Amino acid sequence: MHEDNNILSERKKLILKAIIDAHIENGEPVGSKFLMQTKQIAYSSATIRNEMAELEDMGYLEQPHTSAGRIPSEMGYRFYVNSLVDRYNLTQNEIAELKQMLKVKQVEVDTILQSAMQLASRLTNYTAMALKPRQMRILVDRYELMRLDECTLVLIMVIGQTIKTKHIRSQIPVTQEAGIRLAVVLNEKATGKTAEEFTMPLLMEMEAMMGEYEFLVAPVMKGICETITSFDGGEIRFDGINRLLSYPEYYDMERLKELLALFERKDDLLRILSEETGVNMSADEKVQIYIGRENLVKIMDNSTLIFKTIRHQGIPVGAIGIIGPTRMDYKRVIAMVDSLTKGVSNILAEGDITPGLPDGNK
Amino acid sequence: MHEDNNILSERKKLILKAIIDAHIENGEPVGSKFLMQTKQIAYSSATIRNEMAELEDMGYLEQPHTSAGRIPSEMGYRFYVNSLVDRYNLTQNEIAELKQMLKVKQVEVDTILQSAMQLASRLTNYTAMALKPRQMRILVDRYELMRLDECTLVLIMVIGQTIKTKHIRSQIPVTQEAGIRLAVVLNEKATGKTAEEFTMPLLMEMEAMMGEYEFLVAPVMKGICETITSFDGGEIRFDGINRLLSYPEYYDMERLKELLALFERKDDLLRILSEETGVNMSADEKVQIYIGRENLVKIMDNSTLIFKTIRHQGIPVGAIGIIGPTRMDYKRVIAMVDSLTKGVSNILAEGDITPGLPDGNK
DNA sequence: AATTAGCACTGTAATCATGTGAGTGCTAAT
């Protein structure tokens, strides 16, 4: 009221910050007396009370009930996070463990992501999330064919740096030569195309080129389509869900159930997350923070999501995130997510082995 | 006391069964009066009480506290399950959905397993588990090499019906010819061998054979080792963990936390489970049931685990299981697991597609 | 001898009354 509408006086900032710090520590509403005593605020409790009342009016604080202390509102947290300048620095131990863990020879992006996620969860004691983005517009750069036995060929697709394989089974025995010819045709006609560009005319043209082996074209193209459309549907994983249960804010069974259900609806989640972060992925290398209602998913609206995408050679190859109560140790988590993603990027760059690797198990 | 030690009189059986049925339905301790009225037992409550007292002495029932009804002990459940003859039959709806769901073009064992698991969880409303066994003794049948660019080769390994790929990066540019030569050497020397058989002498021999390209041998062999040791480390997945929260027996936060933690220690879990079921996998095609303390993991000792392995051409390719409170709808779950695994086996057999194949026909 | 009716007994859970204490808002004093 004496202050400008949006500008907080230094004293208000001090008090607000102290309140949030305190609340992050113990999770309980904090009162004026406590602040004065424990947090060394050089004013009397009455003064602090007045300030608190104003901060509440301004929307930075909330009061669970009349005779309780104040807790930060989402807006309060947002202010706090935005004003975080003195970022937490990881301890030597943490750094060491991080390096150690990530160093253990791991080459596939998937695996690295996974262990980074586990590490993140362990070190922060919140739930961690690893997201592998849905890859759009898959173009096959090159095809190879390998004859596995009489009737089955293995189609090998080179997509950027990653390799996908697919078995093709034919009723009729297939010669070595057919495979070679098919590879030639594929490389000539089917490279650099999206699934939509596989048109009927193209198919027929290819069949013509295959001569007596034309019967191979249809199943092969089908296989290709399946592969490139399902390719890297994106993945999302969680680790340390149980850790959330350490925090009283997740003690509500109903809520908890919903949250768990959410975590299991990976597809939906992935879609929502990708859509939203699709924008931000291209943004820049900052750690992103969603507090409470800012979250994309309503169920998470009293949680905070902190994450950052990982790029390799400019393209996003994944993201690591942390989910926890809005009352979260922001400094630590932000620092952690930041270092972790940087660490992963480094490893990727260093080994300079690119994403993907074998598509894995069949 | 009038009865033979281990043989239950018909009346006792009747009562025990009724008690368990009732308890499964509503989860609460059941009393004598309730049995008489609701479950149509043709004796007075007093008689039933006497029988119940004896059943408790014999270990089939337990009493939470003096003035409560009885609940079945693990031994009680075991008796119940063993005596289940009239197995539940799935409803038409359930069968339909099951078929529908499994039919949707899915070819890889992984994917099928996964959707079977999800289905299982949905239909039973318990937590479902899918387990892919750790594959022992991986032998590479054949190697191919593909030149991706100047400095990187892709090593293609054929292991049975499945294909694995691995990028090999060299500092020095590699010619097409080097790749071909390497493939020859590998196929000659490194097929059908376990990682332990890759000895130093063998390595040196191969290097000799490679002549000027000997520098490739070490990294490639390393790559192979990595692949075949990490290959199919086995996997375990869960679905519908949140469903457990519907049951009051999981309302204890501490316990719940432990359980969730357990579910996330997939490696340990997999090991324990594989060891134990390794025995049983070779056993036979029965649904297996672990009640309470019988469980391999102490934390699960008031839950029941019901599962069955899935084979294809004789070898176990996975398992589907259900985890729930000991008070579980055994009939339904057993039937469900049974049908589901059978369904999956059929699909596998039918396509007769070995793991990881596109479906050969339309 | 087996069954049942009847009753005293027991332990849980729900309800209510009460007291306690932390924390506030406001007014008056500094």
Added chain:
DNA sequence: ATTAGCACTCACATGATTACAGTGCTAATT
């Protein structure tokens, strides 16, 4: 502008009282 002081509010803990479901046992009944 700050602070001391005080009345007020509300959640929470405590304890007492009651209601109730279910048992075990004894005595009556078949």
